Amino acid sequence: MKKVVIIGGGLGGLTAGALLAKDGYKVTLLEQHKIVGGCATTFKRQGGFTCEVGLHEMDGVYSPAIKKIFDKLEVYKNIEFVKPKEFFKVHSEFGEFIMPDGVENAKNALKEKFQNETQAIDNYFEIIFSLANSLEKLSHLQWYHYPLFPFFFYKLLKYKNKSVTEVLDDLTQNEELKLILNANIQYYNDSPNTLSILLHAVAQSSYYRDGGYFIKGGSYKLSEYLANVIKQNSGEVITKATVIKASKNEVTYSYHNNNIILKADSVISNISPADTYKLFDIAYKEEKQIAESISTIYIGFVKNLKSVYGKGAYSNFIVEENKTFVFVDYSQIDSGLVENTKSFGEICISDELKNWESLSGEEYKKQKEELLKNCLDTLEVYYPNIKEIIEFTEVATPKTMVRYTKTPNGTAYGYKPTPKQFFRVPKIKSDKIDNLYFVGQFVIAGGFSPAILSGYMCFQTKK
């Protein structure tokens, strides 16, 4: 039986491991943290709270690409996906707008609000859907497409070097419309000026067409389930196991102060190429820019927010001049994170490790307190007196991300998805070591569905 060792138990590693274990490979997955999941996990706090580390909305849950994987792994039978009733709500200097779910609903709501912009709105949706379709086609490229590539893929060639700002500026001069079409930028990047229109097109069209979903009980349910599939198929999942060295057929990990060597026919890495090659002691200079990290404020409420403020939106993007963040109100869905009389919420803000890493202990604590105060003050504008019903808060910074996931700069989104960096062939197989494969956020892009897809691509490449 072929032995596969997987470095890291994020969604990419777990998906590849589960598929390979079911296919008869002997899988050993090594995870440095005490539980698997990486960014796709939860933690518990007093008062009955299960705190979601990150998941707001997973796209593509029932798309053909993900369905193929989830059917194979029987995910739908074991994991419950919950759908918020709208895509997002945006609060900005222009006022509020709710972006509904579904392409036609979204177009209609936008056209009703922007009656002089109907052509721009139609053009926008035409562009993002045709780009997403072209990228989908590109992944199934046949030999006969090559001579006619410019004909089949002229849209891709036209837009591949463009940012979201460039495309939106060509479509309309209406600043509010541009802001709304791009309000959830935080899911992908820190600025529309540097975000590839291709990534925006693939991800946004997927959310509009198929909706976004939360995992009932938190994202760890999915990670834990995938780890169980590995175990139930003669594999092993070892936590608190940090890989410290690797070579062609051996992986060394540290476990309770012992160094243990494992033989492997192949190695799958769920960590960045730079960190992987360091383990293999191979010279590698990362040329690509790494995406930003995130600061997150976890909030437990003594009351159910929906019962206090009424029906509202689940994902709320608050766009202000110096501060933009998303507040996820999990009370708006059947989240399974806490009993119904209480609720859980989360603020996420784009951030960088360099803003935190050189601070002293005292400075770090103070900066966290300031971030918390600023965000809660802003939140109170939209949810009056919300501070009075808080049971606990906890702030995680890019430093926290590094501690728990060991990703470069504490990123959760792989390489920065600029036009130059996003349009590339995903590299599953290493070109430096024969039996080394990559999965996770550095393969296609960050996000649940790209990480899961990378696991499937690895499985297909290895088969």
Ligand SMILES: Cc1cc2nc3c(=O)[nH]c(=O)nc-3n(C[C@H](O)[C@H](O)[C@H](O)COP(=O)(O)OP(=O)(O)OC[C@H]3O[C@@H](n4cnc5c(N)ncnc54)[C@H](O)[C@@H]3O)c2cc1C
């Ligand atoms: C706050 C936040 C909000 C998010 N919101 C969303 C969202 O709404 N929708 C969405 O689709 N995506 C979201 N994401 C992004 C998404 O969670 C990630 O892109 C995705 O889960 C990354 O998966 P991965 O396979 O790259 O593994 P990672 O999560 O990067 O995990 C890698 C694993 O490798 C382990 N590891 C590292 N080094 C070693 C070593 N030497 N030995 C052993 N183990 C090691 C780490 O501990 C970790 O468990 C969010 C992320 C965060 C942090």
